[in-house]
Amino acid sequence: MTDVELQLAVENLLARYVHALDDDRLEEWPDFFVEQGRYRITTAENFERKLPLAIIYADSRAMLRDRVSALRHANIYESQRYRHVVSSVLVERLEPELARASSNFQVVRIMHSGEATLFASGRYLDRIRIDGSGTRFEERIAVLDSRAVDTLLAIPI
Amino acid sequence: MSEVTQPRTWPREGLARVPYWVYQDSGVYEREQERIYRGAAWNFLGLEAELPNAGDFKTTFVGEMPVVVTRDERGTLNCFENRCAHRGALLCLADRGSAKEIACVYHNWTYDLRGNLTGVAFRRGIKGQGGMPEDAQPESQAPRKLRVTVFCGLVFATLSDETPPFERYVGAEVAARIRRVMKEPVRVLGGYSQVLPSNWKLYFENVKDTYHASLLHLFFSTFRLNRLEQKGGVIVGGEGGSHVSFTMMRTDSSGDEYEKAGMRSVSGGYRLEAPQMLESVDEYGDGITLQILTVFPGFVLQQIMNCLAVRQVLPKGPGRTELVWTAFGYASDDARMTERRIRQANLVGPSGYISLEDGAATGFVQRGVQGAAAHASVVEMGGRSVESSESRVTETSVRGLWQQYRAHMGL
Numbered sequence: 092m093t094d095v096e097l098q099l100a101v102e103n104l105l106a107r108y109v110h111a112l113d114d115d116r117l118e119e120w121p122d123f124f125v126e127q128g129r130y131r132i133t134t135a136e137n138f139e140r141k142l143p144l145a146i147i148y149a150d151s152r153a154m155l156r157d158r159v160s161a162l163r164h165a166n167i168y169e170s171q172r173y174r175h176v177v178s179s180v181l182v183e184r185l186e187p188e189l190a191r192a193s194s195n196f197q198v199v200r201i202m203h204s205g206e207a208t209l210f211a212s213g214r215y216l217d218r219i220r221i222d223g224s225g226t227r228f229e230e231r232i233a234v235l236d237s238r239a240v241d242t243l244l245a246i247p248i
Numbered sequence: 249m250s251e252v253t254q255p256r257t258w259p260r261e262g263l264a265r266v267p268y269w270v271y272q273d274s275g276v277y278e279r280e281q282e283r284i285y286r287g288a289a290w291n292f293l294g295l296e297a298e299l300p301n302a303g304d305f306k307t308t309f310v311g312e313m314p315v316v317v318t319r320d321e322r323g324t325l326n327c328f329e330n331r332c333a334h335r336g337a338l339l340c341l342a343d344r345g346s347a348k349e350i351a352c353v354y355h356n357w358t359y360d361l362r363g364n365l366t367g368v369a370f371r372r373g374i375k376g377q378g379g380m381p382e383d384a385q386p387e388s389q390a391p392r393k394l395r396v397t398v399f400c401g402l403v404f405a406t407l408s409d410e411t412p413p414f415e416r417y418v419g420a421e422v423a424a425r426i427r428r429v430m431k432e433p434v435r436v437l438g439g440y441s442q443v444l445p446s447n448w449k450l451y452f453e454n455v456k457d458t459y460h461a462s463l464l465h466l467f468f469s470t471f472r473l474n475r476l477e478q479k480g481g482v483i484v485g486g487e488g489g490s491h492v493s494f495t496m497m498r499t500d501s502s503g504d505e506y507e508k509a510g511m512r513s514v515s516g517g518y519r520l521e522a523p524q525m526l527e528s529v530d531e532y533g534d535g536i537t538l539q540i541l542t543v544f545p546g547f548v549l550q551q552i553m554n555c556l557a558v559r560q561v562l563p564k565g566p567g568r569t570e571l572v573w574t575a576f577g578y579a580s581d582d583a584r585m586t587e588r589r590i591r592q593a594n595l596v597g598p599s600g601y602i603s604l605e606d607g608a609a610t611g612f613v614q615r616g617v618q619g620a621a622a623h624a625s626v627v628e629m630g631g632r633s634v635e636s637s638e639s640r641v642t643e644t645s646v647r648g649l650w651q652q653y654r655a656h657m658g659l
Binding site: 136 | 341436437438439440441442443444445464466467520521522525570573590591593594597598599601604606607608609611
């Protein structure tokens, strides 16, 4: 795989990921990760101070599926959707089938009332496995620029 | 008489009613700042572990009043207003840091770590020109110093000389439950804030409301983490505004009270694929899996299995509250224990399986009572008085909050 092909493969993964979330196809979300994939949302403050606390933490697809089923069946929150905008994707090859990527994101949250706000901004720090079975996250860290979250963060970033 | 011009008097039912104007009225909000936060109350500032070394400081708030918290060169914790004696500018802009002295950026007036004014730039002018009059007393407008108390590694401050000693303020039983969790030196694991679209008291009531826990939060009841038929209790302490509620898990998981009542909060067949998130150890040897403790007016100490955190409730206007979460473990934790705490932290915070609803629910009340200032909420679960209870189908600690609140506010 050439560098250009790698860049495109990573950008394609990042794009499919946010389309799935924004289209409310949450059930597809765990499949963007390898079986023992790690996912966490943290703040720039925690990240820079090397503090381990996360807002959401998972280290397997099973934990991600639990998050989806809790959102579908257990947790109560008002109807809302996100619109992710991802940009400035930097890709670095670490091994023939492993890449590191960092990208910027903004998330607009649109409530059922019509209220739309810039809900989150930050960067994704990813380790991505590219092999015969596809392109998936081994690790995805969403680092929020702000330490404050408005009301609640239900749908993943 | 129109709703707007009605005087603010408490309903005659007393503690069994909470009038909705108390969450909305800007005059009430101003009075709270003076009577409660700047009055005879212990305001939570943070963990002592956040300021381990001499020179460490953080900035935070007492109500809406900005303050600086420092550890001075003698190792003592101090708290003073974050306001320069000169023009009132913020002295400290950073959230946290380390310093030998504090200088106001506006005109470079300097302060020591105890908040004493130590230098006025060009006080005597330059070459006999300018400067302050000989008899000027800028110290008279120095930032106010707060009285600080450290209880088991928790730092509180008060502006009033009247505030009782901390242990008396919260009561012996609540103090004992603080000691239980803050049993040894702690280590900060991180933090974040949650901005709530509601009055601060709605959140503080929510934390004290043991009745809602297993009705709003399905995650709890499905996994029998806090079924009301389980063993536990509520203790109201001090003047009423401090409390502790606790649950002993799995002492009775065979009950079917919820199913019989057809409650929404139980849905059959919901199971975790990765239940190791809930794998926990009994660190206290007493079987208590959940302990939620509050200190009036804005402190929460949480032990949910092995997930430990403090929460600082900061008012940001009548309809807005900032909830500052700081998660911690013990300094003696090994990597596995830290991992366990981080996993269980999925339960709390803005994405918490058992707390994300709270952010929204208090907002539902704030929005629901628009136009109903003259009406009141009904707080009669478990009676109309304030007393400790073995049942958690009670609102006794919510009434306790209003008891202390009304005493402070003269309402």
